Structures are given as C-alpha cells and as structure tokens.
Amino acid sequence: MSSPVWLTSVCHLSDTRAEPLPSQIYKDLTQAIRDGRIADGDRLPSSRSAALALGVSRTTVTAAYELLATEGIVTVRQGAAPRVIAPDPPGVDPRPDQGPDQGPTLSKRGITLSTDLRRQIMPASGGALVPGEPDETLFPSEDWARVLRRVSRRRLGTSALYDATYGVKALRQALRDRLAADRGVHVEADQIVIVPGSQAALALLSHSLTDPGDIAALETPGWLGARTAFLGAGLRLAPLPVDASGADPAHFPPDARLAYLTPSNQYPLGTRLSLSRRLDFIARAKAAGAILIEDDYDSDFHWSGRTIPALAAQEHGGHVILVGSASKALLPALRIGWIVVPSGLVGCIRAAQRNLGIMANVHAQLALAELMSSGRYRAQIRRIARSYHHRVRSLLDALATLPEARVHAPDGGVQVTLQFGPDRDEAELVSHLARYDLHPARLSGYCLNGERQGLVIGIGSATPDRIERLRKALADRF
Amino acid sequence: MSSPVWLTSVCHLSDTRAEPLPSQIYKDLTQAIRDGRIADGDRLPSSRSAALALGVSRTTVTAAYELLATEGIVTVRQGAAPRVIAPDPPGVDPRPDQGPDQGPTLSKRGITLSTDLRRQIMPASGGALVPGEPDETLFPSEDWARVLRRVSRRRLGTSALYDATYGVKALRQALRDRLAADRGVHVEADQIVIVPGSQAALALLSHSLTDPGDIAALETPGWLGARTAFLGAGLRLAPLPVDASGADPAHFPPDARLAYLTPSNQYPLGTRLSLSRRLDFIARAKAAGAILIEDDYDSDFHWSGRTIPALAAQEHGGHVILVGSASKALLPALRIGWIVVPSGLVGCIRAAQRNLGIMANVHAQLALAELMSSGRYRAQIRRIARSYHHRVRSLLDALATLPEARVHAPDGGVQVTLQFGPDRDEAELVSHLARYDLHPARLSGYCLNGERQGLVIGIGSATPDRIERLRKALADRF
Numbered sequence: 001m002s003s004p005v006w007l008t009s010v011c012h013l014s015d016t017r018a019e020p021l022p023s024q025i026y027k028d029l030t031q032a033i034r035d036g037r038i039a040d041g042d043r044l045p046s047s048r049s050a051a052l053a054l055g056v057s058r059t060t061v062t063a064a065y066e067l068l069a070t071e072g073i074v075t076v077r078q079g080a081a082p083r084v085i086a087p088d089p090p091g092v093d094p095r096p097d098q099g100p101d102q103g104p105t106l107s108k109r110g111i112t113l114s115t116d117l118r119r120q121i122m123p124a125s126g127g128a129l130v131p132g133e134p135d136e137t138l139f140p141s142e143d144w145a146r147v148l149r150r151v152s153r154r155r156l157g158t159s160a161l162y163d164a165t166y167g168v169k170a171l172r173q174a175l176r177d178r179l180a181a182d183r184g185v186h187v188e189a190d191q192i193v194i195v196p197g198s199q200a201a202l203a204l205l206s207h208s209l210t211d212p213g214d215i216a217a218l219e220t221p222g223w224l225g226a227r228t229a230f231l232g233a234g235l236r237l238a239p240l241p242v243d244a245s246g247a248d249p250a251h252f253p254p255d256a257r258l259a260y261l262t263p264s265n266q267y268p269l270g271t272r273l274s275l276s277r278r279l280d281f282i283a284r285a286k287a288a289g290a291i292l293i294e295d296d297y298d299s300d301f302h303w304s305g306r307t308i309p310a311l312a313a314q315e316h317g318g319h320v321i322l323v324g325s326a327s328k329a330l331l332p333a334l335r336i337g338w339i340v341v342p343s344g345l346v347g348c349i350r351a352a353q354r355n356l357g358i359m360a361n362v363h364a365q366l367a368l369a370e371l372m373s374s375g376r377y378r379a380q381i382r383r384i385a386r387s388y389h390h391r392v393r394s395l396l397d398a399l400a401t402l403p404e405a406r407v408h409a410p411d412g413g414v415q416v417t418l419q420f421g422p423d424r425d426e427a428e429l430v431s432h433l434a435r436y437d438l439h440p441a442r443l444s445g446y447c448l449n450g451e452r453q454g455l456v457i458g459i460g461s462a463t464p465d466r467i468e469r470l471r472k473a474l475a476d477r478f
Numbered sequence: 479m480s481s482p483v484w485l486t487s488v489c490h491l492s493d494t495r496a497e498p499l500p501s502q503i504y505k506d507l508t509q510a511i512r513d514g515r516i517a518d519g520d521r522l523p524s525s526r527s528a529a530l531a532l533g534v535s536r537t538t539v540t541a542a543y544e545l546l547a548t549e550g551i552v553t554v555r556q557g558a559a560p561r562v563i564a565p566d567p568p569g570v571d572p573r574p575d576q577g578p579d580q581g582p583t584l585s586k587r588g589i590t591l592s593t594d595l596r597r598q599i600m601p602a603s604g605g606a607l608v609p610g611e612p613d614e615t616l617f618p619s620e621d622w623a624r625v626l627r628r629v630s631r632r633r634l635g636t637s638a639l640y641d642a643t644y645g646v647k648a649l650r651q652a653l654r655d656r657l658a659a660d661r662g663v664h665v666e667a668d669q670i671v672i673v674p675g676s677q678a679a680l681a682l683l684s685h686s687l688t689d690p691g692d693i694a695a696l697e698t699p700g701w702l703g704a705r706t707a708f709l710g711a712g713l714r715l716a717p718l719p720v721d722a723s724g725a726d727p728a729h730f731p732p733d734a735r736l737a738y739l740t741p742s743n744q745y746p747l748g749t750r751l752s753l754s755r756r757l758d759f760i761a762r763a764k765a766a767g768a769i770l771i772e773d774d775y776d777s778d779f780h781w782s783g784r785t786i787p788a789l790a791a792q793e794h795g796g797h798v799i800l801v802g803s804a805s806k807a808l809l810p811a812l813r814i815g816w817i818v819v820p821s822g823l824v825g826c827i828r829a830a831q832r833n834l835g836i837m838a839n840v841h842a843q844l845a846l847a848e849l850m851s852s853g854r855y856r857a858q859i860r861r862i863a864r865s866y867h868h869r870v871r872s873l874l875d876a877l878a879t880l881p882e883a884r885v886h887a888p889d890g891g892v893q894v895t896l897q898f899g900p901d902r903d904e905a906e907l908v909s910h911l912a913r914y915d916l917h918p919a920r921l922s923g924y925c926l927n928g929e930r931q932g933l934v935i936g937i938g939s940a941t942p943d944r945i946e947r948l949r950k951a952l953a954d955r956f
Contacts (some may be wrong), residue, residue: 111688113685113834145627163635225835334840337835357677360813
C-alpha cells in the first residue's frame with residue numbers, strides 16, 4: 001500500500017459532497033477499512049504523497065488523518081507512515097496474540113492518550129521564538145529559593161502529608177483572595193483544587209465530567225493541550241471558529257458536554273471574547289447542561305488597557321470552571337495550577353484527582369502562597385508584564401515594516417500571530433526560518449481542520465537580535 | 479424503595495448457584511434494573527439493612543454494591559444510600575435535561591473515577607495508627623531545605639521548563655544507578671519516567687495500557703490505590719488471593735491485561751513473593767501478553783534479612799513495569815515517584831503523561847537527585863528503617879501478650895496486620911479502638927470481597943504510648 005495511487009480509487013472527493021475535504025477523506029478511508037479494502041496493519045501514504053495523489057493541500061490530509069487517529073483507526077507517529085488499526089469484528093480479541101517475545105503494547109485508549117500534536121508543528125523546546133515558553137531569566141529565583149528554604153523547614157503536619165491532595169490551605173486562601181481582587185471571581189477556598197498545571201486540570205475535568213464519545217467544543221485555532229486532553233478522554237471534537245470578537249458561540253453544539261475557551265486572550269490569536277458572546281456562551285451552556293472551561297492562562301498579561309473580569313465572574317450557575325496556573329507568571333517547572341470547581345462537585349473532583357494521582361509538590365505550594373499573600377507575586381507579574389509588553393511592541397514594529405504581513409496586535413498574551421492566505425506555503429516558510437535558527441510554530445497546526453495559515457511567534461525568547469533576524473528573514477517573502 | 483424487604487423478591491441467593499454471594503446479589507440486582515423492576519434514581523437499602531434482609535454479612539452486601547458501582551450502575555456515597563443509575567435505552571440522551579439551575583453533574587466515568595474507598599475504611603489522615611502515613615519527624619528537613627535552596631537558584635534551561643515533562647535527567651540517572659545497585663534492575667535512564675507518586679504511576683499505566691472493560695488482577699487484600707486507579711480506568715477487577723508466599727499466580731486470569739503486585743512486601747500483610755511464584759507470574763504474563771506492575775513502594779524497609787532483588791530484576795521481556803516513590807523514605811509531600819518503562823513504550827508513555835499533565839515539581843526532582851547521588855538518600859533510608867523496625871518489634875511484642883491475637887511478623891513494610899476470624903466483629907472492634915483515639919484500618923476494606931477481617935496498624939505514628947494504649951484496649955477482647 002506504499003504507492004499513494006490507490007488512494008484515488010478509495011477517496012472520491014467532490015465539491016458537491018456536503019462535508020469539507022478532510023471529512024470526505026476520513027469517511028472514504030473509514031469505509032474502505034470497514035470493507036476490508038484496507039487491512040489492519042496497512043500503512044497509509046505520507047501526508048505529502050497523499051496530498052499530491054488527491055490534489056489537495058497537505059494540511060487537508062493531515063486533518064483527515066487526525067480524525068482517523070482520534071477514532072483510533074490509524075496510529076500516527078512522527079517520521080513514520082500512519083498505520084491502520086482495523087476495528088475488531090465482534091467477538092474477536094482486540095489484541096491478537098503476538099507471542100511472548102513481542103513485549104507489551106499500548107491499548108487503543110493508550111494510542112489516543114499519547115497523541116503528540118506538538119511534535120507535528122513545532123521543534124523541541126528551547127528553540128528561539130517557540131511559543132508557550134516563558135523567559136526563565138525573569139523568574140525571581142533568589143526570592144523563590146529563600147522562601148522555599150523557609151517553608152521546607154516547617155513541619156507540615158499530617159494534613160499536608162497525604163490528606164490535602166487537593167492543595168494546601170494557605171495557597172487556596174491566597175488564590176481565593178487574588179481571584180476576588182484581580183479577576184472578579186468570588187468563591188470559597190474550598191472550591192479551589194490545586195493540580196500540577198493547566199494540562200492536569202483539563203485532563204482531570206475532561207475525565208470526570210464526560211464519557212467517551214461525548215462532544216467537546218474548542219476554539220480553532222486553539223491551544224493544543226486542550227485538544228490532547230479531550231482526545232485522551234475519548235471525546236469527539238467540535239470546532240468553535242474564532243474571529244476578532246473571540247470564539248463564536250453560534251457554533252456551540254446544543255449537545256456539547258464541554259467547551260474550552262480562552263476569554264481573556266484567545267490563544268494564539270490574542271483577541272478578547274466580547275461581553276455579548278460571553279453571555280451567549282453561558283446561556284448556551286446552561287441550556288445544554290454543559291460546562292465551559294475558562295483557561296485564564298495568561299490573563300495577567302494584558303496589552304490593551306485594564307484587565308477585565310474573568311468569564312467565571314459572570315453569573316453562571318456552576319457552568320463555568322476556571323483554570324489557571326503559575327507557569328507563565330513564574331515558571332512551568334513549579335508545576336502548579338488551579339481549578340475553581342462548582343461547590344457541588346468539589347468532593348468528587350478531589351476524589352478523582354487523588355485517584356489519578358495528579359498532585360502538586362507541597363513546598364512549592366507553600367512558597368507560592370507566601371509570594372501571593374505578601375504581594376510579591378503581583379509585583380513580579382507587573383515586572384514580567386512590562387518586559388513582555390516591550391517585546392510584543394518591538395516585534396509588532398518589526399513586522400509592520402513588511403508591506404504584505406497581516407499582524408493582529410494582540411490584546412494580551414505571550415505570543416504574536418502573523419496570518420497569511422493560501423497563496424503562501426506555510427511549511428516552506430517555517431523551513432526558511434529554521435535556517436535562521438528561528439522556530440515559530442505553524443498556525444495551521446493549532447486549527448482543527450488546518451483552516452488557517454500563519455506563524456505563532458513566542459515572545460518569551462524574543463530578544464532584540466532575534467526580532468531583527470526574523471524581520472530580515474521575512475523581508476524577502478513579505 | 480426504602481424498606482429492604484423487596485430485596486428478597488429480587489435476590490434469590492443459594493449455595494447451589496455457581497457464583498459467590500456478592501456476585502449473586504450483583505447479578506440479581508442488575509437483572510432487576512434491566513427489567514425495570516428497579517428504576518433509575520431509586521435508592522438501594524443501606525448495606526446494614528440489606529444484610530439483615532438477605533441474611534448475609536454486611537461485607538457481602540458491600541462487595542455486591544461495589545461491583546455495581548464499578549459498572550456505574552449505582553453511585554455509592556459516604557453516608558447516603560446507594561442510588562441506581564439505570565443504563566440508557568438506546569437513542570436516549572444519558573443526561574436528561576435538568577434545567578438551568580441544577581448545575582453540572584459528574585459523568586458515569588467521573589462517578590467511577592471518584593470512587594473513595596479510603597473514606598469507607600479509615601478516618602481522615604492524621605489519626606494515630608492510621609496505615610500508610612510516614613513519620614514526618616524522620617524527614618531530614620534541614621538538609622532538604624538547604625539542597626532545595628541551592629537547586630532552585632540554578633538556571634534550569636528550557637529543557638527543564640516544558641520539555642522534560644517526563645523528569646529531569648539528573649534524577650533519572652541517579653535512579654538508574656540506585657536501581658542497579660540496590661534492586662538488581664539494570665535499565666537506561668531514558669526508560670525512567672518521573673511522576674508525582676505511585677498513584678499517578680498506576681493511573682498513567684492503567685489508562686495507557688488498557689481499554690475499558692479489560693481485566694486487571696490485583697492482590698486481595700491489597701493496596702486501595704491500585705483498586706481506585708483500575709476502577710477509574712474502567713477495568714474489571716480479578717482477585718489474586720494472598721497467602722504466606724504472597725499472591726497466588728494460580729488465580730492469574732489467562733485473559734488479564736494487567737496485574738498489580740507488591741512482591742517485596744505484600745501490602746498490607748507483609749509477606750514476600752516467593753521466587754517460584756515470581757517466575758510463574760512472569761511466565762503467565764508473557765503467555766497472556768499482560769503486564770505486571772511491580773509496586774516497589776517500601777522495598778527499603780525489610781525486617782527479615784537482606785533485601786532481595788526486584789521482580790523486574792528477573793528476565794521478563796518487557797512484561798514487568800516497576801513503580802516506586804520517595805513518599806515512604808522521605809515525604810509524600812514531595813510528590814515524586816517513578817516508573818521503569820520497557821524501552822518500546824517510552825515515547826508513548828511520555829506523551830500520555832504530558833497529555834494527562836501528571837508532572838512532578840522540577841526543584842524537588844533536582845534536590846532528590848542530589849541526595850541520591852551524594853549517598854545521603856541511602857543513609858536517610860537506613861536511619862528511618864532502624865526507627866521503623868524498632869517500632870514494628872515493639873508493636874509485635876505488645877500484641878504477643880494477647881493470647882488470642884494472630885499476628886504475622888511482616889517481612890517488611892510500614893504496617894502490621896492483626897488478623898481474626900468471623901467470630902469477631904471487625905467494625906465493633908474499630909469503634910472500640912476509636913474511643914481510645916486509635917485508628918487502625920479495617921482489613922476487610924482492603925479485600926475485594928471483604929473476605930478477611932483484621933486490623934491494619936500503621937507504624938509511622940506508633941509511639942510507645944500509643945502501642946501501650948493499643949495493647950490495653952485490645953486486652954479485654956483478645
């Protein structure tokens with residue numbers, strides 16, 4: 001099956017069909033697998049050769065393959081052709097005996113759970129301009145080390161040993177105060193659950209609040225972590241397209257169980273969700289009995305005036321769950337995040353958290369509590385926000401010199417997105433920049449159907465010389 | 479449905495039926511729910527009144543209810559009668575519209591995932607003699623605080639920021655050396671994945687290596703965390719009864735996908751798995767294509783001679799995955815555990831871990847690496863082991879004065895188990911001891927079918943005066 005020519009006999013793409021192209025490919029391949037025309041273990045052609053054979057963009061093929069991977073029908077691995085896993089005929093063991101020497105394999109759930117979307121669209125961490133990575137030099141390491149030493153000499157008492165798996169009280173109280181003062185969200189400390197970061201929060205919530213096959217809506221383009229968390233929980237994904245007012249509630253499926261939103265700064269476009277849309281989303285969530293997960297990941301970094309209250313500050317009847325973390329303001333290495341849970345769910349979420357073992361280090365929690373309650377956390381955020389805002393402006397100034405570049409000045413956030421149309425080749429541009437050792441991510445990778453092209457530029461590593469290098473490297477293309 | 483008399487018209491228990499009593503009750507209730515004789519939302523009688531009505535022990539009813547809870551057919555909540563969740567007729571939405579004011583609810587998976595077995599058999603943490611809680615005063619907090627301060631002043635570099643979600647290299651190397659020297663396990667540092675503790679390890683492995691409905695075998699009596707992790711992953715549980723040679727491989731189901739074992743010190747009985755059984759388990763796992771999870775949780779605390787190598791030290795062809803943690807030797811608050819993964823699975827397990835967000839604090843990892851590589855970790859373990867061993871001997875001496883008490887001197891571990899027959903009332907005995915402010919756990923709670931009675935006594939909090947108080951409190955019963 002290595003020659004992609006057979007694909008044209010399987011996939012009959014047409015403008016007259018109702019579905020978009022990726023769905024057409026997905027449906028035709030699924031049918032062929034069901035028919036036995038494509039067998040278990042067969043390899044599909046690479047996205048590049050499939051795109052050539054079918055006369056579509058590579059992005060379209062990638063999107064189709066992702067749909068198949070979501071359903072566990074193919075495995076997609078970096079650097080290898082996707083391999084087909086045919087659904088089992090009834091009554092047959094899904095794991096054929098492979099003999100004692102093959103060693104154990106992943107389950108179907110495990111294959112979905114280990115989806116690696118990041119690797120497909122960005123290089124390993126540490127590259128210049130890779131999005132999502134804060135500047136470590138802004139971390140107040142001396143202050144942190146001092147506080148950490150002090151708190152780790154304390155006797156914790158048994159409650160901090162095993163029992164308070166959902167977080168130490170001092171941190172939950174400090175967060176309660178901070179959420180009320182800075183985000184307009186008024187809750188009890190007992191509603192706050194401490195986890196090792198936003199990703200843990202999304203995994204915990206999606207596993208606790210949904211069943212496999214449920215529908216989760218999420219922004220497109222949107223944060224990859226939400227997509228992998230939802231795929232890992234076996235959910236079907238529904239796209240919420242984003243425009244200048246943020247995600248569009250008109251696309252909220254009436255039977256959705258969850259929706260993932262970044263209302264303060266849409267990730268990665270940097271737009272803010274309008275008030276009317278906020279209210280619309282809440283109304284739809286109430287009608288559907290669904291939950292909106294508000295990722296407040298970098299609400300501290302606003303570039304267009306005052307911070308506005310969180311979505312969770314609206315009356316929402318328990319239908320909004322706020323998620324936040326210290327990863328952007330301090331350091332991802334601390335592995336501290338938080339969830340604000342409706343009071344009726346607190347006991348269950350705590351138990352599920354304990355059973356999943358997603359607990360944060362206690363000394364780091366105590367140190368963060370001290371920084372927050374002493375006001376140093378807020379001072380740190382102001383300092384880091386000034387620095388990031390300066391870089392965003394420099395980057396925007398540099399990009400403004402390119403006559404054909406369309407750059408939206410973000411309302412906030414720690415990345416800048418440069419968008420362009422289908423007349424440009426995103427993959428080629430990324431390769432071009434890699435030769436300058438610059439590694440922004442591909443915007444299409446953040447889209448559920450690869451529907452937009454562009455570059456997502458991280459500002460954590462955007463030093464003046466890198467910004468200048470980027471400008472030069474882009475100058476002969478824009 | 480509050481009067482339990484109707485139960486006798488639903489459940490027809492008999493010695494002539496093939497299944498054990500809990501399975502009979504489970505089957506009859508499931509049938510009645512399918513028939514519609516018991517409706518969605520109905521409450522089942524309490525285990526106490528059901529036991530009276532059916533003429534069986536309360537333990538039997540509890541076991542039956544747990545089976546129903548495992549399948550998501552009833553919800554069991556502390557202090558409330560179990561409530562029936564009827565399976566959905568096809569085509570009907572599983573979540574009836576509850577109106578906008580009810581707020582969100584847990585999903586069926588969430589209900590299973592939030593099973594709280596601990597609360598049913600032991601008081602909140604911090605009680606005297608509660609098992610599983612180490613003595614915080616043995617933690618070398620001054621040394622830890624000093625090292626922690628030093629490592630947290632270091633620049634971590636981007637690899638420790640986001641990318642090394644599977645653990646910092648220094649710790650994985652220190653663990654590799656330690657596993658080779660102390661446990662006879664020779665692996666690459668890249669096979670080691672760092673997580674926030676044993677529970678996280680079990681959750682990650684059970685979600686990655688199984689599909690819902692797969693069979694997981696586990697020791698009975700056995701560690702509750704394994705049971706909740708497997709229930710949370712939607713697995714069916716198969717019992718591995720334990721005797722003086724450890725878990726019995728004759729009960730290993732040929733279609734099992736996973737098995738959970740504590741070969742060094744069976745938890746909570748403290749027996750060691752014999753060599754012949756070790757080899758037997760490995761042979762059966764190979765034949766079944768299954769994986770044995772070896773929980774090496776307190777292999778450092780051996781009371782009967784030299785530590786023997788881990789099960790993973792045997793030739794196992796990738797069918798043994800070793801799990802360990804620093805919780806017992808240092809402090810659970812650190813939230814550091816590790817998994818030794820077969821090399822073929824490393825990439826996938828790392829990706830699944832990242833998607834679930836179960837990552838450990840980086841500074842604590844660096845501090846532990848330094849303690850391990852400098853030899854202070856081993857010295858600390860020797861010190862703590864001497865102290866625990868002293869307490870175990872004192873406790874055994876005190877219990878030896880009770881003529882009717884059957885106490886097995888454990889080969890290791892940080893708890894001592896006192897067993898007794900059905901002529902004694904375990905629940906009454908636990909209440910009796912609670913009046914002395916002593917809170918050992920009920921052995922029946924660690925059993926899949928409540929088949930044994932006894933007390934599991936934690937030695938982390940076993941001070942001389944508490945041991946003496948226990949002896950006195952037990953003297954009028956044994």
